Amino acid sequence: MAWFKRESGDLDNSGKKTVRTEGLWVKCEGCRQIIWKKDLEENLNVCPKCQKHFRIDARARLALLLDDNQYETFDGNLSSTDPLKFVDLKAYSSRLRQAEHDTGLKDAVINAQGKLLGRPVIASVMEYAFIGGSMGAVVGEMITRAVERAAETKTPLIIVSASGGARMMEGVISLMQLAKISAALARLDKVKVPYVSVLTDPTTGGVTASFAMLGDLNIAEPGALIGFAGPRVIEQTIRQKLPAGFQRSEFLLEHGMLDAVVHRKEMKPYIARALDFMTAAVSRQPSAVSTS
Secondary structure, three states: OOOOOOOOEEEOOOOOEEEOOOOOEEEOOOOOOEEEHHHHHHOOOEOOOOOOEOOOOHHHHHHHHOHHHOEEEEOOOOOOOOOOOOEOOOEHHHHHHHHHHHHOOOOOEEEEEEEEOOEEEEEEEEOOOOHHHOEOHHHHHHHHHHHHHHHHHOOOEEEEEEEOOEOHHHOHHHHHHHHHHHHHHHHHHHOOOOEEEEEEEEEEHHHHOOHHHOOOEEEEOOOOEEEOOOHHHHHHHHOOOOOOOOOEHHHHHHOOOOOEEOOHHHHHHHHHHHHHHHHHHHHHOOOOOOOO
16 A cells, blocks of 8 residues: 555546645644644644644634633624825735735734633634734734733633734734733733733734733743744844844743643643633632722
8 A cells, every 4th residue: 555645536638647746744843744634633743753843823722712612702893994005015005905804804913702621711812824814903803802801801811813913904003902901911910810811823023022022920831932022033133143042932931921831732731720720819818808
């Protein structure tokens, strides 16, 4: 039997039978090994040889975190405009249409409400395939609404970041989202609702500079690129070679900028245990006594 799986056989122009294997194999960027795509998917898109965590989309992330892949989405009808009529290599409006066609989303985040191992949660998950997961007015508004819903319903919040940062096509409007979301998270903290921030590859720019690092618990997947400016930009600025593994999640954990690095297979039970701990801690706190 051949070492590959025969998906279909066709005759080429010379009359010889050929076998199509395109798309059945994936080359790991970590160990450079060739992996059977089905095996990779069954392993949660983690290389079975070197444990390299491949990027996954927002829907796959929700399926990974929420029980039985059952959840209710909200605020998915919001879509970006083009206030600056921005054009670089192509018009921003064209980029938006193409991204919506490719991902089936209105913008680079999905808000959902479901259960994580039986615990009600609100999840806001970023989609990197939508213009690099960049944060514009709609992403900022949707994440803010998720935070406000969590505060109103006293439901723990999970934000999964995967982003290149603020969306330059919206200029200062995108930068305003940093303060907007951070202010909403401050209000969430006041009502003592847990917020778990999950940083995935990549989490950079204004997202890192705001909500991604403001969790009650900040955790990341192995090997995730996390930082403000990218390593290439830093090297060109300081004209020095950066240390090996610079800005990877393990480097940040070692330097006290993360609470934990968690394997994708362990992410769901790890968050569940963390939520149990945080909600129990809140319930043990004495209620405030009025002195008036």
